[in-house]
Amino acid sequence: MLWIFWLVFAYFLGSIPFGLFIGKICCNLDIRNEGSKSTGATNVARLCGFKYGVAALILDVAKGFIPVLMACQYSHNWIFISLVAAAAVLGHVFSIFLDMKGGKAVATTIGVFLALTPVATIYSIICLLAVIALSGFVSMGSLTFAVALPFFSLVTGSIGMVPLACGMTVLLFWTHRDNIKRLAKGQENSWKKKK
Numbered sequence: 001m002l003w004i005f006w007l008v009f010a011y012f013l014g015s016i017p018f019g020l021f022i023g024k025i026c027c028n029l030d031i032r033n034e035g036s037k038s039t040g041a042t043n044v045a046r047l048c049g050f051k052y053g054v055a056a057l058i059l060d061v062a063k064g065f066i067p068v069l070m071a072c073q074y075s076h077n078w079i080f081i082s083l084v085a086a087a088a089v090l091g092h093v094f095s096i097f098l099d100m101k102g103g104k105a106v107a108t109t110i111g112v113f114l115a116l117t118p119v120a121t122i123y124s125i126i127c128l129l130a131v132i133a134l135s136g137f138v139s140m141g142s143l144t145f146a147v148a149l150p151f152f153s154l155v156t157g158s159i160g161m162v163p164l165a166c167g168m169t170v171l172l173f174w175t176h177r178d179n180i181k182r183l184a185k186g187q188e189n190s191w192k193k194k195k
Helices: 002-015 018-027 041-048 050-074 078-093 106-116 118-135 138-155 159-175 177-185
Strands: none
Touching (some): 002 050, 018 050, 050 106, 078 106, 106 118, 106 159, 118 138
16 A cells, blocks of 8 residues: 555656746746747756756656655665656656646656666766767757666666666657657757757
């Protein structure tokens, strides 16, 4: 029964659309109707400015970090912890506040794995930032992160996290499916390109 409470808590927290709230409160915009129409930090930064994008990023990371860190303090059962982690990320992707729609879950996934395997996550973030800097495409950096996460989880000794990381890789590729199509057609918007 307590497991159900934890899963509901993680899913509810993951569902909170902080990017949407920031857009409405700080910029008087419904970011679901502007830019990429995503509620994530990248779209917030493009539409409202860098500082608001950073705020959205931190809050979305916290949605994954907080419930997983608390779950780790409550139990050392990796199945339970993995389920809590998945619930937080799925809450972001399928938000109860957005008619079961949501964001692409990169930031929330980062939060989850910062709580579980910080070294592997930091290495993966470095790869993400490097690819964004070189290519100009946030989506390409996000996909690189998705691939790097299970690899670095394995090589840094967090073997128990590899199945969860692989699951997140599949989910992140799915949430970025439209970006992948645009990248393939050369139609993806570069971060460096003003809209």
